[in-house]
Amino acid sequence: MAESEEYKTVIGISFGNQNSSISFNRDGKTDVLANEEGNRQIPSILSYQGNQEYHGVQARGQLVRNADNSVTNFRDLIGKPYQEVTNHHCHYSASPVNVEGQVGFKVTVQEDEESQPKEKVVTAQEASTRHLQRLRESAQDFLGVKVDGCVMSVPVYFTEEQRKALEAAAVQAGLPILQLIHDPAAILLALMYSESVLIDKTVVVANFGANRSEVSVVSIKGGMMTVLSTAHDENLGGEELTDVLVKYFAKEFEKKNGINPLQNARSAAKLREQCELTKRVLSNNTNASAAVDSLAEGIDFHATLNRLRFELAAAAPLNRMAQLVEQAVKKANLEPFDVSEVVLAGGASNTPKLTSLMEGIFPEQTAIRSTSSVTPLPFDASELVAVGSGVQASLVGHFEASDIASSMESAIVEAPHLTAPIGINEGGKFVTLLDAETALPTRKVVEVVAPKEGGAYIPIFEAERSVKITKAEPEPLDEEEALSDEEEEEPEEIKERIAVPKTLLATINIPDVSPNSKIELVLQLDVEGKLTATARPKDGKGSSVRGSA
Known part of the structure; x- marks a missing residue:
């Protein structure tokens, strides 16, 4: 260039x-x-x-x-x-x-x-x-x-x-x-710019704007971003939350004065302007006040509201935002535990309730990054883009x-990607060498150890992703709990993503390699997805093998 x-x-x-x-x-x-x-x-x-x-x-x-x-x-x-x-x-x-x-x-x-x-x-x-x-x-x-x-x-x-x-x-x-x-790419660039080390991860980018919301699930592999799914709602955003406050305060005013301020365009605009400010205050404080001089027919308005009451009143739009996130994850054929990080961006994301809703959807190991989360954002949520x-x-x-x-x-920008993991069996377990969503072309170099009997046979598989569910070991009951008539709680289910070998792609056979010696295995995939595998003993003793599939 x-x-x-x-x-x-x-x-x-x-x-x-x-x-x-x-x-x-x-x-x-x-x-x-x-x-x-x-x-x-x-x-x-x-x-x-x-x-x-x-x-x-x-x-x-x-x-x-x-x-x-x-x-x-x-x-x-x-x-x-x-x-x-x-x-x-x-x-x-x-x-x-x-x-x-x-x-x-x-x-x-x-x-x-x-x-x-x-x-x-x-x-x-x-x-x-x-x-x-x-x-x-x-x-x-x-x-x-x-x-x-x-x-x-x-x-x-x-x-x-x-x-x-x-x-x-x-x-x-x-x-x-x-x-x-794209907005999600800009948001992730802002975060990657502030990080000293880039790691492969799957990120949910939820951008809640004034009147539209957009959620993208993005896979980051080797510094390259791939959008796995997108869900958006063109009638959902911060304006919906403002509407809740406008209706709430209008009702309060009408109760006290018998006048509906929303029937007058100027009064409605004045109340809406104040509600925007009140909404921002409630993002940072547990209580906020609203005051409008001469709101309707010369009558001043003053009221207070706590965050809990606001969150209850705004439950419908807040839950729709959470559902949009769940929809995007499902659309990407992922489970919540597959997500490494959730980023809440846009002005409406400053509402603390959204962070707690995300914490209810995703497991503890998923980092929730927002204005009010334990894992903070390096910039204001409204400025990430x-x-x-x-x-x-x-x-x-x-x-x-x-x-x-x-x-x-x-x-150039629409690079093909692997649709399924590729790996080998090692020690009785499948080891993923190239994960799904890895951009092509790509190259991976790993080191494997020959068996103690000598010789090496390395089958290379394409795998399918599955979910392994195990029950957590229940904590031992103390004497009082053991004598209690209360029903025991169901053990917690622990879900984890695993790859199960499905299709044999190639085999590497080096019969003359020394026992317990180290072998360098190189996997290369071209832009068409054609696999070339090369293996050679690192000590120089034994044959080098090359094949393709």
Whole structure:
């Protein structure tokens, strides 16, 4: 890959439906940048009033008094034909309209203070361009240099048309995309970047965003990631949790005052804004208060809520999030005990109850990594995607765009993988040498010991994965427990993944090898999955054998 001076400053972008973040790697350290208002989480919102266009936090403030002129949740609508939009989340802002087959939004603007207000249409692609342009300007203000490009993350479910539309919007914003990477890959890059040693493992990446949730099961082998399964719900996220608080507090207000604040759009928007803050407080504290001046008909509102009551009220969406994780694991043909690590990312994952739900699904040996877990995250859960995008930006930033594009050809990034383990019998037990999901081509070198009688016969098998279930030994009862009439508890079942030899692939026979001598066994599989096995005595005494299957 040829190096280039074309891209000198490359940033990472996490472009979410509700919030976006900017990251940059300087001197080997990736940080999330703050915009000119000091925000690291920048609302993905545009709002129009008179001849002014507001963005970010300022635009979010317009949702209370100028909702119909505010454009939100446009990320997932970019590149989608209007007739394919069966669901959107623009319930508290300008609604999507059909603009020559594209998704757009009608807003009222003025060219200047003297002119009359007129209707203007902003397409989802134009809104994305304006938003990305503002992010680029914020990055340049922070870094003090011109930004030449970015690496941006997208959900796994993004279509090719959406990816192309996003790339076109970024070019229009003066922020060409060097590479698009999937959200789970960005999350894992952020974690791998902070780890000194990479180990093979199976990871569940659960990304709970504002209004969509996506769970991916990823196998990491030799530093390569393979997505085994993905499950997503386009109507599940932090907004569902906010809805719970809105309904709860609205009911409390109506009980005291006989007025339903949700019947007035402005009152509902004010209450929703407060509930977003209360939800965040409950992620870090066991109690939170909610206060809104003049919520409805001039009446102020003040209430308190503890975390337990919130978790009970939000049981339905929280359980759906847990079920989505279980669905992804099942879709990958795995059991919970096969998972080495669970990573909870996205703003909604900060809810502590989600961590405890994961602890109920997965065994103790599975590490749960979240904001509130024993195994903490190295970054804020809301910033993992941005950090991972920034890490990737630092890796590809000094190469030609054409070389980056060619390196992303399907023949390169969609590598074939083993579908079943390959190994040998040693000491009466099957030993896996190459596990399922290992990317091809691959090579494995191991050392085996010849029998004490001399000579060596090494059969090489393809195996099938199975589950071994054993009963845990019950703890001995003390005298009081032994005399008790209470029924004994059922012994705990212990499950473990095993590989059982199924198909003989090849045999290695070295009759003249010395007793107890060491043999180097080399297994090679090409991109087609063809196996070549080579064995040679390490002491040089005896024949070398080579064969293929």
